[in-house]
Amino acid sequence: MDETVAEFFKRTILKIPMTEMMTILKAWGFLSENQLQTVNFRQRKESLVQDLVLLCEKKRASLNDAAILDIVYTQFHRHQKVWDVFRMSREPGEDIDLFDMEQFKRSFKKILQRALKNVTISFRDAEENAVWIRIAWGSQYRKPNQYRPVYVVYYSQTPYAFTSSSQLRSNIPLLGQALTIASKHHQIMKMDLRSRYLDSLKAIVFKQYNQTFETHNSTTPLQERSLGLDINMDSRIIHENRIEKERVQRVTQETFGYYPQPRLEFAQYKLETKFKSDLNGGILAEREEPLRCLIKFSSPHLLEALKALAPAGIADAPLSPLLTCIPNKGMNYFKIRDK
């Protein structure tokens, strides 16, 4: 086995936490059950990695096999990457999309390899007719850098593709072109949506986050659900602002629904607006140029935090539509200018 490939194997296996080692190796599927049983998984990690690399060498594992292991690792640790979303479009009135996964992969590979001599492209099919693509970029004179790959997740016959953010931005247009042509679209544009939580991004763009519908077969009528205020808990407790609290609860439920919110970590607003004030006079009121500022809301779970603002008394209900439109519009980056 090539030295660089062996090194790549070693570093990839080293990344895997010991608790997940068996699961990930099984999911990878390159080493059989019998072969895995010949390895002692109780030894120290460094020696275990050495044994595994030797096994791979004996089985003549290729660079592509290592790349697939890298994909499996990333699938288990997708939160370690930040994901961007691209939307593709095609001219209206096109023929029916007869998507052939093998043709897509061939076409994608051909386009990239035609433009860049040195590039490693690997595919792994995933559930729901999706494919994970791993691309290691090289250049005219340099071999591909296996330690800075880009991942693309594409669900067949949809206009959306999810890519892991990478520092090497110069190749993004080429990547977009390959995706667009291989999936038989005409244009591609980057959405103003970014998060670590790939599944939440998928839920937002595929509009799968609000899936409780009122039917005659649903057992709990939505209106009767508890509003979280046990008014009749104890007669000695008097809720002074009961009517206002109930209004706030109602407005919050109407805006955010009864479903778990998709998970985002931030929302960013770039403002370029003139100062507005009720008071006459003041220095800022006369300023002609718009003020420029950047406001960023961060949270381990932004939308749940926003949902909790009004009931906690920190903000008025209803919240600003700039905050509540995030999942609907599929954006968490905004540029706001005066009209």
Next chain:
Amino acid sequence: MELADTLRPDGDPNGGVLAHLERLETRMHRSRKKLEEPQTVQAEETALVTEIQKLRRLRDKLRAEVKRRQAGVKASTANVEPDQTWEITEQEVLERKWENLKAILQAYRFTGLSGRLTSRGVCVCISTAFEGNLLDSYFMDLTMQKPLRIHRHSVPVFIPLEELSAKYLETNIQHFLFTVCEYLNAYSGRKYQADRLQSDFAAFLAGPLQRNSLCNLLSFTYKVEPRGQSFPLCARLLYKDLTRTLPTDVTVTYQGMDALSTSWEEQRASQENLFRTKPLHHVFTSFARKGEMLDMSLVS
């Protein structure tokens, strides 16, 4: 899917709905067991029929008991408060009517297209089915404002809902709903066939089944006999019409062979015809049956 006759003209709505639901249920069970031995199907059918009769007798017995007890209650309270008993029975009648209507509304989803009024408008439920098997349900929340629009829905993203709603939602809502029903039922049917092939006939496949989200392109390598020495065939099915569950284009080739003798060419063409005219899992069921008949003839 045919419309369900939920109210029979014999004046007994309860018997009609329940009997009909029971029929649908037995039909579903029956068509699921098509692959098993005909004898077991028969035996199970008779077992089910006797079970149904037993349950019906029990139900009638319980109903008679309920009536008897109600009459007893009425009789005992009749002496004390004549007005109140009259109210109780009216309330009971209304409650029974309400339960009836709720049950009928719940059963409406078996017609394939049903709905419920919401505060904003209406929530439409499309229940898909294929060959009498009830499959996934999809929902659309419509707002009854000008312009009429879809507030949210659970239709998969690869179904061209935006296109259809742009064309028909405002102008002809009936056509819109029926078209969406068509697309979703056809998608469910194609998906059902592909799933059946993957799960029930994996022994016939020489490699993985290639499919896509819409299940409108299927590509696989198969053998007519799972264990036999027959040559593997490559099949490629294209479903260009998204409202149909049968393919529009079928290509079958013998793996790795270009020129064929006339008998082989005939076989190849007949295979193509099979896939073009019968649902995918039925084609493989017929392969399985042929194999069984061959086995039986070899034994005898």
